[in-house]
Each structure stands twice: as structure tokens, then as C-alpha cells.
Amino acid sequence: MLVDVDRIRAALYTSQGSSSDFDLNPSLKLPQGHISRPAAVLIALWDRPTGARLILTKRASHLQHHPGQIAFPGGKVDAGDANHEAAALREAHEEIGLASDQVQIVGRLPVHETVTGFLITPILGHIRDDFKPTPQAGEVDEVFSVPLDHVLNPDNYCIERRQWRGEWRHFYAVPYGPYYIWGATARILRGLAERLGQ
Template sequence: MTLDDLKKRFPGSAATGPRPGTVRGDHDLNPDYYEDAGLPEALREAAVLVPLVDRPEGLTVIFTQRTAHLSAHAGQISFPGGRQEPADAAPEDTALRETEEEIGLPRGRIEILGRLDTYVTRTGFRVTPVVGLVRPPFELDPDPTEVEEVFEVPLSFILDPANPQRHSRPLLGKERHFYAFPYGHRYIWGATAGMLVNLRDVLREAT
């Protein structure tokens, strides 16, 4: 996947707004997920940035690992992002603001390419994944209260036909299924992995 291939699917910074298509979420592999969790109800709006880095050796994806002491999703691997604030005019503003707060990557280093499908989580969030192109050089300054580590994964790994895997574990008295991208000693799963499946589908459309 080259930068030119990427821009065939995301044609420029003006390409904001939702993609046509169905809403994705934790229910993709668990049709009764939301019923068991008491959803749908009033969903809380959130956004994440899916940061693609234009490296000489190929495109990579930035991830964060959350600190172990957080009350929600402690230690999990995720994209930078969070809840929409009243001052955020659009999901892109939420994603850029949260990215700067969490990992110190200024919005001026990010070119917005477009959005993936909305992702609804079992915990009651409607998340808009915003795809952004990050051009080196840049320096990061992770917030130590939220972020344990920032790392990059080659986009080629995400696009490999051997990925993603489907895993399961007991939750709320039932066997629950989810996507996972094991990468070395790291384990990317849950909503983040679901969004990566969406990214993979979109980019494969461009080839």
C-alpha cells in the first residue's frame, strides 16, 4: 500500500463527513450484544484518530497503550481519542484535540483524509474514526497519566490476508467473539481491532 493508493480511497483533506454504509460495532460478531448490555440508549459521542505515518520504508499506524491504573480499558491498545466536548465542532476536532492532549502530536502535523464507518461500543459510545496522514519528522510527548507507550505497526501487517484473527472469551455469562491483531508481544483487540478491519476493507477497495 503506497501513499498514492491511500489517496485513491481518501481523496483529500476535504473528504470529511461519514462514509456511506452500515454502522459497525461490537455487535458485528455478537448480534445480541447490545440487547444484553441494555443498548440502544442515548449513545455518547466520541472520536479517535487513525494516524497513518508516511515513513520511507512504508506506511505505518500509530497506536497507544493505556496506562495500567486507568479505570476504563486499562492497559489496552487503542487509537488516540476520546469523548466529544461541547467546543468540538465536528469529530475531526475531537480526534485532533484528543491526539494532541494524549500524545503531544500537534494538529498542524496531521492531514485529515476522511472517516471510517461509525463504530458503536457495548459501553455506550458512538465512535467516529477519523483517518489522518502524519508526515515526519515529529516529536511526541505522551501524557503519562493516560499513555504507557506509543508505538507504530506497519500498515502492511494490518493488510496481510492472515489478519485479523477471530478470538473469544466469556463475558456477561456468554462466549463473546471479537477481532484481534496479535503483533509480537502486543495484543490489539476489541473496538480498535474492529476499526482496523474497517480500515482494511476500505483500503482493499482501492487496490
């Protein structure tokens, strides 16, 4: 299967609403008066000889926030970013060496709210040219890809739990080989799978 841009674009306009880390954890609350910070991530879809794949990163193990976790390229929206798409493309260039002119923006998924206080806008992009990932030194330990079919199959998802700030927190996970994809990344991918109806 190759990336079907038209099908994905059409699926993004379904009526399903936003997602949140609180979907599975209604008792968890952000502190009163908390203002969530805007962020954007790039869901980079990539045609390879073996089929459509999706690019993810493994964050460096020494980072203060989310060390060693699997994530999309992305980060906070800066004041200089024209929009969320620009932020996602800037971060992807910094983190994995993907130039913005190599990406065709397909659309957005609804905003995802995290328990760590971010409002993440997932931007879908199709990599148009051949691309050699270059991990950002000190920030990214590894850039890898997973088959799009794998993350679009609901049977590959499970709900797990762990303690966080003294409470049990439930989350989606979609493991792939040695990679444990969980939390906001897995929830966003689950939303994509739900829209594409597989």
C-alpha cells in the same frame, strides 16, 4: 509502501456500512433506554523510511476504563469540539503530543458502536511532518506504530472470544509482535482493510 492519500480517500466513499461490536455478538444488547456517547479517534498514518505505519497507544494500566489495552488516540467528543475531526485532533495532541497542524485529514470511516456504549467516529489523518511522540503522563503507557501493510492484510486477523458480563463475547484481533490489538480497535482496522481491498 508509502501512504497513498488519494487511494485511501477514494476507498472511504465505498458503500460499506457502519461496524459494531455487535457484528459478531448479535445476542448482546445495551440496556433499554441507553444513550450512546459520541467519541472520535484518530487513525494516524505515518510515512517512515521503512514504509507506511499507523500510530497506536497502550493505555495506562491503572485506568478505570480499558486499562492496558491498545487503542487509537481519541476519546469523548466534548461540547467545545467543533466536530469529530476536532475532537480526534484534540485528543491526539493531549495523548501523544501530535499537533493538529501536523495532520492532513483524509476522511472518516463509518461510525463504530461499542458494547461499552460509545459511538466512535474514526478519523483518518496523514502526518505531514516529522513527529516525535510524547505519551500523556498518567493516561498513556506507550506510543508505538505498526506497519500499515500488517493491518491491511485480512490474513492477520482472527476471531477470538472471552467472557464479558457472564456471556461469551466474540471479537476481532490482529496481534503484532508483543501488542495484542483487539476489540473495537481491531474491528475498525478490519473495516479499513475491507475498504482498501487487500
